[in-house]
Amino acid sequence: MRNEYDVVIAGGGLNGPALGLALADAGLRVAVVDAAPERARADDSFDGRAYALALASVRLLGGIGVCDGLAETAQPIRKVIARQGRGTEIGPFGLYFDANEIEEGVLGQMLEDRFLYRALLGAMRDRLTHIPETQVVGEAADAGGIDVSLSDGRILRARLLVGADGRRSGVAKRAGIRRSGHDYGQTALVAALDQEIPHDGAAHQIFLPTGPLAVLPLKGDRSSIVWSLKRDRAQVIGGLGDEDFLSVLGQQIEAITGKVTLAGPRFSYPLNLTLANSYIAERVALIGDAAHGVHPIAGQGLNLGLRDVGALAECVVEAARNGEDIGFATTLDRYQGWRRFDSTSLALGMDGVNGLFSNDNPVLRGMRGLGMGAVNAVPALRRRFMRTAAGLNIDPMPRLLAGKAL
Numbered sequence: 452m453r454n455e456y457d458v459v460i461a462g463g464g465l466n467g468p469a470l471g472l473a474l475a476d477a478g479l480r481v482a483v484v485d486a487a488p489e490r491a492r493a494d495d496s497f498d499g500r501a502y503a504l505a506l507a508s509v510r511l512l513g514g515i516g517v518c519d520g521l522a523e524t525a526q527p528i529r530k531v532i533a534r535q536g537r538g539t540e541i542g543p544f545g546l547y548f549d550a551n552e553i554e555e556g557v558l559g560q561m562l563e564d565r566f567l568y569r570a571l572l573g574a575m576r577d578r579l580t581h582i583p584e585t586q587v588v589g590e591a592a593d594a595g596g597i598d599v600s601l602s603d604g605r606i607l608r609a610r611l612l613v614g615a616d617g618r619r620s621g622v623a624k625r626a627g628i629r630r631s632g633h634d635y636g637q638t639a640l641v642a643a644l645d646q647e648i649p650h651d652g653a654a655h656q657i658f659l660p661t662g663p664l665a666v667l668p669l670k671g672d673r674s675s676i677v678w679s680l681k682r683d684r685a686q687v688i689g690g691l692g693d694e695d696f697l698s699v700l701g702q703q704i705e706a707i708t709g710k711v712t713l714a715g716p717r718f719s720y721p722l723n724l725t726l727a728n729s730y731i732a733e734r735v736a737l738i739g740d741a742a743h744g745v746h747p748i749a750g751q752g753l754n755l756g757l758r759d760v761g762a763l764a765e766c767v768v769e770a771a772r773n774g775e776d777i778g779f780a781t782t783l784d785r786y787q788g789w790r791r792f793d794s795t796s797l798a799l800g801m802d803g804v805n806g807l808f809s810n811d812n813p814v815l816r817g818m819r820g821l822g823m824g825a826v827n828a829v830p831a832l833r834r835r836f837m838r839t840a841a842g843l844n845i846d847p848m849p850r851l852l853a854g855k856a857l
């Protein structure tokens with residue numbers, strides 16, 4: 452059986468559905484194929500992950516019509532506080548961003564994976580063809596289109612195949628796209644916590660000698676922690692029973708959170724950097740983690756992916772409106788030119804920040820303290836960093852991220 456689409460997207464995680472919805476809204480026929488069963492990710496126990504979404508990313512979600520249902524579960528980020536070591540003192544060598552200093556009044560929103568995924572899933576049901584529990588296993592491009600083979604034997608014919616199939620992208624591999632990167636030798640321990648002291652919308656980044664620990668505000672008196680540790684140490688701490696784990700974690704954060712208890716299961720993610728050496732091939736484009744898997748230190752992975760979504764949607768829709776073949780190299784070159792430099796420089800920036808902040812070398816400790824203190828002391832510089840964190844300095848800014856229609 453052969454079905455005709457304009458775009459087939461391999462991968463129904465977060466970036467794949469977001470792109471699919473943007474394109475479907477513009478009148479394109481879209482299929483999103485996902486290896487995972489529909490219910491798995493919508494389940495409360497699937498993944499403890501929560502995302503610090505920049506304001507620009509939130510605008511894109513609004514533009515594809517998935518924000519309304521999320522408002523109740525989203526926590527506005529009103530402050531970002533970075534400091535070295537535990538305690539409540541920010542001191543002269545820390546950073547304090549207050550969203551009141553920028554006119555938007557908020558830096559972004561914290562969203563839990565399960566709620567975001569459910570919102571995307573619901574929207575996909577109404578607006579495009581969603582094929583769960585099925586893998587994309589092959590593709591063959593020709594002058595007129597691309598045949599996409601599925602694990603159930605179906606072949607979908609499209610003009611363009613988008614690889615949104617994550618860090619181990621099979622689409623990229625089969626297209627001969629190589630990857631660069633390295634293993635960080637770190638594991639992130641992730642958990643949701645109930646806390647005694649209200650967080651007041653503050654996101655904390657605590658630079659400990661063992662590695663960075665983020666305490667991110669969720670709706671209610673609840674936080675999500677992402678604690679990046681050297682792998683052997685992560686194994687020891689991650690292997691502790693809940694009570695002992697909370698006791699070790701509590702020593703690091705209770706000055707700001709008060710007493711904490713677990714609000715759900717704990718998770719761990721091995722961390723690596725993986726960058727595709729090209730974002731495009733014949734009738735193929737990569738987005739999200741398939742194009743760039745980065746360190747979670749600044750919570751930028753999904754934000755970067757949504758920038759890809761905004762840029763690729765704009766390139767494809769413009770080509771379609773001009774009567775061009777949306778899978779042609781001109782459209783794909785424009786997308787790659789727009790996104791690759793931005794993602795690579797940010798990924799390498801995060802790489803450097805992680806290297807600088809994940810050790811206890813006294814010289815580096817002094818340097819990073821001076822760096823943070825200098826930014827904090829100059830209001831104009833501080834505002835500039837805040838606008839960058841909110842995703843408001845992207846140039847050129849994709850329309851969906853600027854809150855405009857495609």
Ligand SMILES: Cc1cc2nc3c(=O)[nH]c(=O)nc-3n(C[C@H](O)[C@H](O)[C@H](O)COP(=O)(O)OP(=O)(O)OC[C@H]3O[C@@H](n4cnc5c(N)ncnc54)[C@H](O)[C@@H]3O)c2cc1C
Binds near residue numbers: 484585587616
């Ligand atoms: C601990 C941690 C904390 C993070 N915190 C943040 C944060 O605060 N802010 C932020 O912006 N980002 C954050 N990130 C990054 C973010 O989680 C990722 O960037 C994002 O989830 C990537 O989404 P994706 O849709 O590109 O890929 P994925 O979510 O990996 O989805 C890929 C999908 O492809 C499917 N698939 C794979 N192979 C096939 C195939 N052959 N056929 C069909 N489907 C296939 C899979 O089933 C999966 O559903 C964090 C990451 C980690 C590990």
